[in-house]
Amino acid sequence: MKTAQTIYQEGSHRWVVIARDPSKPNCVIDTNEYLISREGDNLLTDPGGSEIFPAVFAALSTIVDPMAIRYLFASHQDPDIISSLGLWLECNPEIRCYVSRLWSSFIPHFGGDENSLAAIPDEGMSMPLGSGQIEYVPAHFLHSSGNFHLYDPDARILFSGDVGAALMPPEEDELFVRDFDKHIRHAEGFHRRWMGSTEAKLDWCERASRMKIDMLCPQHGSIYQGDDVMRFINWFAELPVGLSTFRHRR
Amino acid sequence: MSNKPTHKTSSGELAGFVRLNEGIKGVVLIAFQINIMALNAILLAHRAGEVALGFGVISKELRSLSVELTGLMQELSNDAYLAVNLISDLLRQERRYRLLKKATDLVADPSPALRDVMVRREEEFSLITYRVRDVRLRLLDRLEDARKLCQFGTAISRSAKIEAAYGREYGRALAEVSQEFDQKIQNILPSIEALCTGMQRR
Numbered sequence: 001m002k003t004a005q006t007i008y009q010e011g012s013h014r015w016v017v018i019a020r021d022p023s024k025p026n027c028v029i030d031t032n033e034y035l036i037s038r039e040g041d042n043l044l045t046d047p048g049g050s051e052i053f054p055a056v057f058a059a060l061s062t063i064v065d066p067m068a069i070r071y072l073f074a075s076h077q078d079p080d081i082i083s084s085l086g087l088w089l090e091c092n093p094e095i096r097c098y099v100s101r102l103w104s105s106f107i108p109h110f111g112g113d114e115n116s117l118a119a120i121p122d123e124g125m126s127m128p129l130g131s132g133q134i135e136y137v138p139a140h141f142l143h144s145s146g147n148f149h150l151y152d153p154d155a156r157i158l159f160s161g162d163v164g165a166a167l168m169p170p171e172e173d174e175l176f177v178r179d180f181d182k183h184i185r186h187a188e189g190f191h192r193r194w195m196g197s198t199e200a201k202l203d204w205c206e207r208a209s210r211m212k213i214d215m216l217c218p219q220h221g222s223i224y225q226g227d228d229v230m231r232f233i234n235w236f237a238e239l240p241v242g243l244s245t246f247r248h249r250r
Numbered sequence: 251m252s253n254k255p256t257h258k259t260s261s262g263e264l265a266g267f268v269r270l271n272e273g274i275k276g277v278v279l280i281a282f283q284i285n286i287m288a289l290n291a292i293l294l295a296h297r298a299g300e301v302a303l304g305f306g307v308i309s310k311e312l313r314s315l316s317v318e319l320t321g322l323m324q325e326l327s328n329d330a331y332l333a334v335n336l337i338s339d340l341l342r343q344e345r346r347y348r349l350l351k352k353a354t355d356l357v358a359d360p361s362p363a364l365r366d367v368m369v370r371r372e373e374e375f376s377l378i379t380y381r382v383r384d385v386r387l388r389l390l391d392r393l394e395d396a397r398k399l400c401q402f403g404t405a406i407s408r409s410a411k412i413e414a415a416y417g418r419e420y421g422r423a424l425a426e427v428s429q430e431f432d433q434k435i436q437n438i439l440p441s442i443e444a445l446c447t448g449m450q451r452r
């Protein structure tokens with residue numbers, strides 16, 4: 001079963017990561033879900049696929065009442081991100097799921113309708129959560145054509161979706177990056193293949209480098225913190241990505 | 251939901267209705283052939299004149315029968331389509347129920363709200379199950395009507411054989427047509443029987 005671990009807390013403001021499910025089927029990629037709570041408002045990022053819904057739900061229940069989740073955020077449209085939407089709506093039909101405007105008529109194939117989906121404009125937006133604000137930061141073409149990250153300026157945490165993701169062997173599956181050089185080897189192949197646009201990558205790196213980020217939290221793999229955040233941004237900026245690298249590898 | 255159909259039985263049921271639809275297509279094709287054949291038989295009887303008056307009446311009956319059978323098959327097909335939709339929905343509901351149940355089982359102390367969700371799921375599932383049962387019963391009624399129609403068809407195709415014997419110089423041609431009628435009707439009956447058996451078994 002997945003476990004819930006608090007990674008940031010300041011009063012009622014907290015970030016909890018739901019991660020690492022040793023009992024999940026091997027055919028299903030492991031994912032990290034993040035709960036952001038503030039003064040009773042609860043938002044869950046990339047809530048995951050249908051098949052891991054029970055594990056996410058149960059792990060969340062050790063921290064909050066999962067029925068009290070008010071908002072979902074889907075960084076993009078992939079099934080491992082949001083195919084559980086229909087199940088979340090069964091539990092709470094009032095849930096609002098924030099997603100790129102590009103996907104607001106595609107995601108209802110997983111569940112929900114125009115009332116349950118809130119379209120994020122291409123330029124991004126802010127929204128209140130408790131007494132604070134969170135920001136939906138554009139990350140288009142990294143990897144999806146309608147892609148957002150979520151930034152919490154008070155916690156200085158960036159949820160970065162697939163950016164920063166690593167496919168790690170079970171023996172190195174740590175929650176936080178401990179040895180950047182060792183870790184990043186497991187991120188390289190993923191980023192080369194999935195991040196198709198050098199232009200989008202450099203634009204994101206430039207913007208991310210100006211943000212105050214203490215933790216960079218991807219949807220797969222380990223969390224980057226402290227100096228490793230900028231190490232990752234620099235590494236990503238230098239990494240050749242896109243079709244040219246794919247052609248060379250064939 | 252333990253006393254209700256499982257995913258396996260719903261999948262089997264779905265396959266049964268899909269097979270039914272395929273069987274219906276076969277019957278509709280034969281009914282179309284009977285219709286064309288009956289039309290030709292009416293023209294032949296007309297040419298034969300007085301000696302084939304009875305044959306002409308029977309051919310008209312067979313033509314009406316083929317039209318009625320086609321209509322009945324269309325209604326059956328509509329019901330089978332409805333059943334396929336309902337069972338597809340049932341399969342989706344079953345999967346959702348399974349995942350929600352797993353979540354409830356993993357939670358140490360499920361909240362009353364979560365229990366309410368499960369109750370609602372079960373109620374919705376029961377409702378669809380009842381609707382599928384109603385459609386199946388209606389299908390069985392229609393199949394029974396089709397069987398009776400075919401039995402009537404068998405009887406009048408035999409009468410056609412008798413009438414052909416009075417056809418004098420047209421006797422041979424009328425006998426051939428009446429033989430073909432009989433064969434076509436005999437082809438439909440096993441299909442209808444198979445469809446009835448397939449539905450009753452579920």
